[in-house]
Amino acid sequence: MVMKELYVKIGCAMLAVCLFTFLFVFGKDRGDLRPVFSHSFKVEEKVNAILKENEAKELVANENIKNKFVYLAFQDGETFVSHFVDATTGEETDFTTYLKSGTEEAFSKKVEELLYLKYPKFIADVLNDANLPKMYQVLETELVIHYTSDSLRSLISDSLYLRVNYNDIKDYLDFPVSLDTEYEQEKGYALDKNKKAIAFTFDDGPSGALTNRLVDILEQNKAHATFFMVGNRMEYGAEVIRNVLNKGNEIGSHSYAHKNMKRQKLEDIVSGEEKTKEIYRNITGQELLYTRPPYGNVNKSIKETLDTTFITWNVDTEDWLHRDKDYIVNHILEHVSDGDIVLMHDVYETTIDAVEEVLPKLYAAGYQVVSVSELAELKGRTLEKHSLYRSLKEVE
Ligand SMILES: [Zn+2]
CATH class of the missing domain: 3.20.20.370 (Glycoside hydrolase/deacetylase)
Incomplete structure (x- = not known):
C-alpha cells in the first residue's frame, strides 16, 4: 500500500515537472500576449490593479511586448493614458526603461529633431521640455508620444502628439519591433487641404x-x-x-x-x-x-x-x-x-x-x-x- 502511494506521488511529481517544462519552454516564446511564466503572478496582479484603477476608461491595448513588458493603454475622451509593467519583475515602469542603456540621450535628440520638423518653434519649444508629462503609445510600426501642456492647451485645441517611426529609433529600443519597409524619412510639417x-x-x-x-x-x-x-x-x-x-x-x-x-x-x-x-x-x-x-x-x-x-x-x-x-x-x-x-x-x-x-x-x-x-x-x-x-x- 505505502509503496503504491509513493509511486503515485512520484508519478504526479514527474507529470508536473513535464507540464512545467512544457509551459516554460513553449509558453515563453510563443505568447506575445502571455506574461512570462516564472513571474506571471506578480505581473498579472499589477496588470489587474491597473485595469481596475482605469476601469472607467476605454481599454485600447493590453499586450505583452516580447516578454519585456506589458503595455496597457486607455482612452478617456480626448486623453490617452498608458502604463508599462515590467514582464520580469511585475513593477510599473516607463517606456524609457526599454531603451538600450546609454542611448537615452540619442533617443531624446531624435525626438527633439522630429518635434521641430513637425511643429512651429513656439510649440516645439514647449514640447521639448524633458519635464513635460508624456504618454507613450506603442503601435505596430511606430511609437506615438502624446504631450500634455497646460500653457498650450489654452491656445491650441488640437491634441499634441508626435509619431516616431521605429526606423528612426530602432537602434535605441531594447525590444524587437517590426519595421515598415516602405518608410523613407519623416517629412514633418505638411499642408492639409482640410485646414x-x-x-x-x-x-x-x-x-x-x-x-x-x-x-x-x-x-x-x-x-x-x-x-x-x-x-x-x-x-x-x-x-x-x-x-x-x-x-x-x-x-x-x-x-x-x-x-x-x-x-x-x-x-x-x-x-x-x-x-x-x-x-x-x-x-x-x-x-x-x-x-x-x-x-x-x-x-x-x-x-x-x-x-x-x-x-x-x-x-x-x-x-x-x-x-x-x-x-x-x-x-x-x-x-x-x-x-x-x-x-x-x-x-x-x-x-x-x-x-x-x-x-x-x-x-x-x-x-x-x-x-x-x-x-x-x-x-x-x-x-x-x-x-x-x-x-x-x-x-x-
Ligand atoms: Zn508697392
Whole structure:
C-alpha cells in the first residue's frame, strides 16, 4: 500500500515537472500576449490593479511586448493614458526603461529633431521640455508620444502628439519591433487641404536684413509667403532673393520701378516687366510667374498685354500707414478667413514684428499661412495668365 502511494506521488511529481517544462519552454516564446511564466503572478496582479484603477476608461491595448513588458493603454475622451509593467519583475515602469542603456540621450535628440520638423518653434519649444508629462503609445510600426501642456492647451485645441517611426529609433529600443519597409524619412510639417489657409504677400522688397529676418520668422512658424519685389531693387538683393527661395517661399514681380501702371505707356510697362524678368532670371535661373501691379492699379489692356498672372489682395493691413505692430496683428486676426490674400510690406520693422506675433496666433486658430501658389494648390485652383485674383476664396 505505502509503496503504491509513493509511486503515485512520484508519478504526479514527474507529470508536473513535464507540464512545467512544457509551459516554460513553449509558453515563453510563443505568447506575445502571455506574461512570462516564472513571474506571471506578480505581473498579472499589477496588470489587474491597473485595469481596475482605469476601469472607467476605454481599454485600447493590453499586450505583452516580447516578454519585456506589458503595455496597457486607455482612452478617456480626448486623453490617452498608458502604463508599462515590467514582464520580469511585475513593477510599473516607463517606456524609457526599454531603451538600450546609454542611448537615452540619442533617443531624446531624435525626438527633439522630429518635434521641430513637425511643429512651429513656439510649440516645439514647449514640447521639448524633458519635464513635460508624456504618454507613450506603442503601435505596430511606430511609437506615438502624446504631450500634455497646460500653457498650450489654452491656445491650441488640437491634441499634441508626435509619431516616431521605429526606423528612426530602432537602434535605441531594447525590444524587437517590426519595421515598415516602405518608410523613407519623416517629412514633418505638411499642408492639409482640410485646414483653413491664407496667403501672406510682401511688397516693395527685397529689403536686406529685414527680409532675411522675415524669412527666418516664417521658417520658424512653418509658414511661407509670396514676395512681390521691385525690379530695380532685385539687382542689389541677389543673396536675399536666394534666401527667400531656399526657405520655400516664392517671388513675383512688383514692376521695375514701382510706377503706377495706369499712368504709364503700355510699351514702357512691357519693357519694365521684361527687364525685371531678366534680372530675376539671371539671379535665380527661374521665371517670374506673377505680377502685383503697384497700388493694385491695372486696366484691361495691361491685363491683356502682359504675359503674367495678376495677384492683388483682399485683406489690406495698411502696414505702411500705421507702422504699428498691434494694429497690424489685430487687423489680420479680425479680418482674415479661409482663402484670403493678405497685403504687407517687408520694408518696415513694425511689419516684421507683427508677423512674428501673429503667426503663432494664426496657427493656434487653425490657419496655414502659405504662398499664393500653395494657396491655389490647396484650393484646387488653376491661376490663369491675363487674369487677376484678389483672393482664392470659393466665391470671390
Ligand atoms: Zn508697392
